[in-house]
Amino acid sequence: MNWKELKDFCNNLPESELEKKVILWREDEAVVDIYAQGLEEDHYINVDDKDSGCFSVSEAKFLDKDIRIKKVYDRGHPILHENF
Known part of the structure; x- marks a missing residue:
């Protein structure tokens, strides 16, 4: 799913659903x-x-110089977080 598909889905919800909590199943x-x-x-x-997950550019400066990294998300990219 991309953000446009999510937006289209939300735009088609009844108004009563828009006040409810978002659930990630x-x-x-x-x-x-x-x-x-x-x-x-x-x-x-x-x-x-790749199983070690993503890290920010500021965290990258603490890595060994031998570790090869690749940018996967630009600053400003929209994301959803779980609030722990």
């Missing part, structure tokens, strides 16, 4: 405490260990 749980924002920094991944 997972296999064994429902995430209901979600917020949206734009990334404050560019984000990268470790090319050789």
Whole structure:
């Protein structure tokens, strides 16, 4: 799903649904405490260990010089977060 598809979906909801909490359905749980924002920094991944997740450009400066990184999200990219 892209942001346009999400917007179109929301625009077609009845007004009564727009005041309800957003729910992200997972296999064994429902995430209901979600917020949206734009990334404050560019984000990268470790090319050789993609399972380690994303990190910001300011975090990248603490990595070993041997680690190869690749930018995957630009500053300002919209994201949804779970509020822990």
